[in-house]
Amino acid sequence: MLTVKVKNKDLYLYGTENFSLSETLDCGQAFRWESDDNGRWHGVAGNKYLEIYRDADAVIFKNTSLSDFKNFWYNYFDLERNYGEIIKTVSQNKTIAEAIKFADGIRILNQDPWEALCSFIISQNNNIPRIKGIIDRLCENFGENLGGYYSFPTAETISKLYVEDLEVLRCGFRAKYIIDAAKKVTDKTVDLEALRGASYEVALESLMQINGVGPKVADCTLLFSLGHIEAFPKDVWIKRAMDMLFDGELPECAKEYAGIVQQYIFHYSRIKKIGY
DNA sequence: TCCCAGGCTCTCT
DNA sequence: AGAGAGCATGGG
Numbered sequence: 001m002l003t004v005k006v007k008n009k010d011l012y013l014y015g016t017e018n019f020s021l022s023e024t025l026d027c028g029q030a031f032r033w034e035s036d037d038n039g040r041w042h043g044v045a046g047n048k049y050l051e052i053y054r055d056a057d058a059v060i061f062k063n064t065s066l067s068d069f070k071n072f073w074y075n076y077f078d079l080e081r082n083y084g085e086i087i088k089t090v091s092q093n094k095t096i097a098e099a100i101k102f103a104d105g106i107r108i109l110n111q112d113p114w115e116a117l118c119s120f121i122i123s124q125n126n127n128i129p130r131i132k133g134i135i136d137r138l139c140e141n142f143g144e145n146l147g148g149y150y151s152f153p154t155a156e157t158i159s160k161l162y163v164e165d166l167e168v169l170r171c172g173f174r175a176k177y178i179i180d181a182a183k184k185v186t187d188k189t190v191d192l193e194a195l196r197g198a199s200y201e202v203a204l205e206s207l208m209q210i211n212g213v214g215p216k217v218a219d220c221t222l223l224f225s226l227g228h229i230e231a232f233p234k235d236v237w238i239k240r241a242m243d244m245l246f247d248g249e250l251p252e253c254a255k256e257y258a259g260i261v262q263q264y265i266f267h268y269s270r271i272k273k274i275g276y
Numbered sequence: 277t278c279c280c281a282g283g284c285t286c287t288c289t
Numbered sequence: 290a291g292a293g294a295g296c297a298t299g300g301g
Contacts, residue, residue, distance in 0.1 A: 124284065125297090126297095127282090128282085129299090130300070134298095170299085171298080172298050173295095173296050173298095174296095177284085211284090213283095213284085214283060215283090216283060216284085235282035236281095236282070238282080
């Protein structure tokens, strides 16, 4: 049972279960969060800067109003979803139960769809430090200055640019993909918001109209921003882990929650270095 | 230095 | 329809 208190402009959230900030914010689903030496996380989402950390019995949202929490962060951190129940269901499989022991506090973020799409286009054939650097430069050069931090630039803003304009990002061959995505999102060739209610198959096909968007990038967008938790992004780690642990096929009890289970297995496979 | 990074496109069978 | 090269860039 979640309860909330506001003290001195900060919001205290009590009663959270299965909510680890580090497991959630540092598992490769979002690229704009950093932690400091004290284990406090700070980042930008929804044009808002947030500092967030945990003390003995609360998750503390610094300088956050009740309305910002209710209208934005509650959904962003997927606090409505009962992860305990999902873990119970998918733990019918012993291997999944074992994997979850290593990170039972992962939550799937509900990010802005355009930001997720653009970020995962940048992520292809790339590594996390560089992905973060490119996204930082994207926001600093084309986002809005919100007072020491920058918003993620809108698709409309990017749609008006040329490949040469993106040279400051040093993102290589991905620049043309970013611009194609921005154009198709802006002119509603790909109507991102409409994909929330679309079937998984329709949504996947729609996203893959974009040059540079294949199954992996499309699945990440669907999972991390559009509420399609049945999406199952398949990267090199997951492919190896799936072959080793499940002979390539997800157990029946996990299929409804494939995307969430994917995160548990991804985390587990990297800790255990499965396939190496 | 050289290898590779949470892929995708293009080309060639 | 399946396999493999090439892609921009820079961190380790």
